[in-house]
Amino acid sequence: MPTPLTLASRDPLALAVTEAVTTGDLDTLRGLLAAHPGLARARVVEDREAFFATAARRLGQDVGLLPRG
Numbered sequence: 001m002p003t004p005l006t007l008a009s010r011d012p013l014a015l016a017v018t019e020a021v022t023t024g025d026l027d028t029l030r031g032l033l034a035a036h037p038g039l040a041r042a043r044v045v046e047d048r049e050a051f052f053a054t055a056a057r058r059l060g061q062d063v064g065l066l067p068r069g
Contacts (some may be wrong), residue, residue, distance in 0.1 A: 005042035
């Protein structure tokens with residue numbers, strides 16, 4: 001069995017597939033899967049700096065310190 005594709009969380013492909021999934025954009029998702037056959041089994045990983053930045057932003061949003069979006 002081939003090794004699954006691993007994408008950094010900031011990779012444009014990872015961002016595109018995440019956006020398509022979270023917004024329910026099936027046409028875009030189908031196109032991405034057709035163009036990148038290994039994408040269905042891919043892992044998206046965050047580097048520590050990005051993880052902590054994201055976690056801090058989410059915390060700020062949750063307690064109302066930062067605007068959502």
